[in-house]
Amino acid sequence: MIATLAVIGLVLDQAVKIWVVHIYRMAENPPISLLPFLDIILVWNRGVSYGLFQQDSDFGRWALAIFTVLASVFIWIWGAKTKDKLLAVSLGLILAGALGNGVDRIYYGMVVDYVHFHVGTFSWYVFNIADVFIVVGAIGLIYDSFFVKKSEKS
Template sequence: MTPDGNQPSEPLKRPYIWGRFSGFVFVIAAVCLILDQVTKVWIVHSADVATNGPIKLLPILDLILIWNRGISYGLFQQDSDLGRWLLALFTVAATIALWVWSTRVPSKLPALALALIIGGAIGNGIDRVVYGAVVDFVYFHVGSFSWYVFNLADVWIVAGVAGLLYDSFTNGPNSAAN
């Protein structure tokens, strides 16, 4: 009994492994991962951009090959094996945390956003383990303006973050964290 004479309420049980939208998150993350990895294998092995040079798709869009040993926008470049494996371990830890978060979301929008981020994170993490660096290959440029080189995993991650931001502004403070 509580001091006011009521029965204590049961603590809210929050899932850690599987939640309401976990199947949805798993499928979306898997599709994102597969698309990301297929494009990277094609760029590195089939198109062999490293040997054959850039592929011009549009006047503002080329496919090139850049090995990113850092994280987003080339930050925290790691030339050592220790740095590479620390980034890979960080990816694993972040992916686990994102998955647990996804088991607790109340609606499909944050579930979709988290699925995109998870798929992208795993895709870039696989690159780090297999190649020692992330395969970046989409180069957007207009005149003298040059955007950074990115891959589909980066697109998924940015779209996922945008989705979480949108959800947080449209559903009130901390709605995505519920």
């Protein structure tokens, strides 16, 4: 189950990023307004979530890439061993997101972000589908940890 989710999520994430960067050529074209509060724009993120830990050097880029590979292996092993469906789905989503952003970091040297949520003067950070997978997976892990009884996990 974890492999299926990871592959589907990775393919979906990369397909959208390929469209944004190479087909629509967002760097050369105007942003796309999908809704009054949602735009598709191009932002290159050299850091991690929320733009933290920005890395401008090759060392930083590869350090984050290696960390992503190691984290992905850990998540894969954890997910492959679990019998709990919620945990497996959560880990599969996190793995899909980590792989999607990891591919970007290796190929482009930075992560392709493109979804901009904003309301009035409030502007949320720019993110991508891989980030959504990671957040939803993390919520699943938190829910599993705090709200699912051990007797329900088997």
